[in-house]
Structures are given as C-alpha cells and as structure tokens.
Amino acid sequence: MPTLTKLYSMKEAALHNTPEDCWVVVDGKIYDVTKYLEDHPGGADVLLEATGKDAKEEFDDAGHSKSAKELMQDYFIGELDPTPEIPEMEVVRKEQDSGFASKLMDSAVQYWVIPVAAVGISIVVAILCARRK
Numbered sequence: 840m841p842t843l844t845k846l847y848s849m850k851e852a853a854l855h856n857t858p859e860d861c862w863v864v865v866d867g868k869i870y871d872v873t874k875y876l877e878d879h880p881g882g883a884d885v886l887l888e889a890t891g892k893d894a895k896e897e898f899d900d901a902g903h904s905k906s907a908k909e910l911m912q913d914y915f916i917g918e919l920d921p922t923p924e925i926p927e928m929e930v931v932r933k934e935q936d937s938g939f940a941s942k943l944m945d946s947a948v949q950y951w952v953i954p955v956a957a958v959g960i961s962i963v964v965a966i967l968c969a970r971r972k
C-alpha cells in the first residue's frame with residue numbers, strides 16, 4: 840500500500856535551524872531532531888551546523904552504526920520535494936508569456952475580420968454577377 844510521505848523544499852527545511860526547532864536532511868530524507876539534539880553522541884552543534892543542506896556526506900563520514908540508522912527512523916518527518924523550484928525570474932517570465940499569449944489571442948480574434956469580410960465581399964460579387972447574366 841502506498842504511504843503518504845510529506846514533501847518539503849530545501850528552503851522550508853532550512854528554516855528549522857535552531858536548538859528549539861532543528862531539521863536535518865540526510866540523503867533526501869528529512870528528520871526533526873529537535874528532541875534528539877541533547878542526546879546525539881556527536882553533539883548538538885554538529886546537527887545544527889548540518890541544517891540547510893543535504894548532510895549525507897557528513898553523516899556517512901561520521902560512520903554511523905546500524906543502530907544509529909535505525910534510531911533515525913524515529914525522527915523521520917518527510918522527504919525533499921524532487922520538483923525543482925521555479926526561480927523568481929522564470930515566474931516573471933511566465934507571467935510575461937501569458938500576457939503575450941493573451942495579446943496574441945486578442946489579435947487572432949481581430950484577424951477573423953479579414954477572412955469574414957473577404958467571404959462577404961465574394962458573396963456580394965457573386966450575387967451581382969449572377970444578376971447581370
């Protein structure tokens with residue numbers, strides 16, 4: 840059965856960087872270690888310094904035991920959202936794009952006038968020609 844894992848951006852995870860509220864990211868998984876800070880054998884500072892990034896390398900370098908990895912699961916709260924965040928510049932560009940698209944639509948509507956007028960004129964000419972005969 841699929842489980843619902845909460846997804847967070849790195850930006851959101853990075854906000855939790857104090858002794859009162861500390862999240863660490865290890866290999867894309869997010870752990871709320873606030874309650875574990877004082878008990879962490881590697882020290883609270885190590886965990887606080889590991890916030891705001893994926894600390895997989897530092898975690899692996901510390902050579903954590905199997906039991907440490909099992910203990911981690913108690914603090915698991917979610918995963919990093921794999922969807923890349925759209926930078927602000929692109930958001931602005933997208934808005935501009937939609938403005939451009941709507942302008943294009945407006946002018947496309949105006950271009951209807953030309954073929955409709957052409958058809959209308961053709962009909963009038965055809966009627967006049969038919970009457971002459």
Ligand code: HEM
Nearest residue numbers: 863870880881885889894897898901903904907910911914
């Ligand atoms: C939920 C996350 C974590 C848990 C549950 C955890 C748990 C533990 C445990 C149980 C130990 C004792 C040694 C062992 O049994 O392996 C330990 C040591 C250590 N941990 Fe963590 N740890 C976590 C995250 C981290 C992170 C993110 C870092 C680094 C950025 C880190 C750095 C260290 C260091 C430096 C030691 C000391 C190693 C030594 O003195 O030999 N830990 N940790």
